Amino acid sequence: MTFLDVVFYLFIFVVSIQIIFQIFFFGKFAVIKSFKKKSTKVGVSVIICAKNEAENLEMFLPSVISQKYPDFEIILINDASKDNTLEVMESFQNKHDHIKVVDVKNVEAFWGNKKYALTLGIKVAKHDYLLFTDADCKPVANNWISQMCSHFDDSKTIVLGYGSYKKIKKSLLNKLIRFETLQTAITYFSFANAGLAYMGVGRNLAYKKSEFFKANGFVNHIKVRSGDDDLFVNQIATSSNTAICFSEDSFTESIPKTSFKNWYKQKRRHVSTANYYKLKHKLLLTILYSSQLLFWLLATLLFTQLFNWQIVLGLFLFRLLAQYTVFILSAKKMEEKDILFLLPFLEIFLIFTQLTIFINNLVSKPNHWK
Structure with a gap:
């Protein structure tokens, strides 16, 4: 089995996790009135x-x-x-x-x-x-x-x-x-x-x-x-x-x-509390975030190598469709519909911003609330 085979099967696994979250967690909220x-x-x-x-x-x-x-x-x-x-x-x-x-x-x-x-x-x-x-x-x-x-x-x-x-x-x-x-x-x-x-x-x-x-x-x-x-x-x-x-x-x-600096400092304080959540919540949130990060990293690698690109593209679009459906219905509930057209860009930017926050919080603790 080659390295790209491993990446491909891992990508299928990651997409499966994402679909489970989109359908069985977020989807159920999205459709309730x-x-x-x-x-x-x-x-x-x-x-x-x-x-x-x-x-x-x-x-x-x-x-x-x-x-x-x-x-x-x-x-x-x-x-x-x-x-x-x-x-x-x-x-x-x-x-x-x-x-x-x-x-x-x-x-x-x-x-x-x-x-x-x-x-x-x-x-x-x-x-x-x-x-x-x-x-x-x-x-x-x-x-x-x-x-x-x-x-x-x-x-x-x-x-x-x-x-x-x-x-x-x-x-x-x-x-x-x-x-x-x-x-x-x-x-x-x-x-x-x-x-x-x-x-x-x-x-x-x-x-x-x-x-x-x-x-x-x-x-x-x-x-x-x-x-x-x-x-x-x-x-x-x-x-x-x-x-x-x-x-x-x-x-x-x-x-x-x-300003991005002030927002970043605020998010550092918010993210720092997650370390104190109950174990089951930390596990679920870690799986959710990790699958989001890996989805984009693995998809990028597979697309650049054109490895089983038809299957990868189908899985990629299926996950995006599930996500868009959830966000459209949820954004309508919360009166936030104007941000939908930037969804992929905002998601990617936020994922990597959160990654830098996690790393920074490991190095130094954020300050108190004001």
Whole structure:
């Protein structure tokens, strides 16, 4: 058996893995429809942790305050900001009775630790249902709280939402950021739909306060700078307690990074938390990423050598067709259809960007959240 024979059979194996993921994981999510549940109208505490976010709070907090929901409070956590974040929070508090402000000072044991600040905010929340977003986020609709919290019931104590990024015209970086966000959402929604919930995003995440205290909060990973959202969900999520919410009115929208350097640093922090996931999740995600990387490497090698090129081309197109079908249906759900025409380029660029992130994170650890 020649070297190219080995490459060819390995390529068939890799394509098979990719098809299994596309059909049995991502495909099942792609075809399900969002359904409107009757809201239980439970009391909700919306929690926003901010560090040096005065301008963003002034811009986006009104969209949270104006939510059409009968019983909610807003917990604003000032995490040792150096700007006038605290003053902005207090000015909103003076105008609205349902706003509480928690002013967190740096302490030596938890210096620059967002999880410490969040814990203090969660402790003062009066409701058992907690809904999280960031200071640079805004709900896209005034029934965001209603949409997200309608998925709570006796068995569902975690709700995963979608945190989109604002569209910027004629920006390739913006399309890359939104593609990565969409791909990540497809993955965590699909896995949760299959009973394998492994993460959520703090821009749009809800869970019961009782779950937080049952898990002793963030204590299991308090020394890990990132992961107040994905690591916590990875810790407490089960096959039966997690719901997904992807109705259009349930989205939040954030301000994206405008330089590749800043986005790269942000992704380094996010990727670093994956080392602490449960073993089954790490294995699945490693298989998924490795098969994506090998698909493009092996296909390129086989095409350049014209080795069984008719079969290779057929498998190549079949995998792309399966992927495009999933992305078209999923992008329609998440209002991200404008990035589809760049799909192959964005996927390849993202795969190799992630590879450099993995290597960099092995050499040095990324910094804390801000």
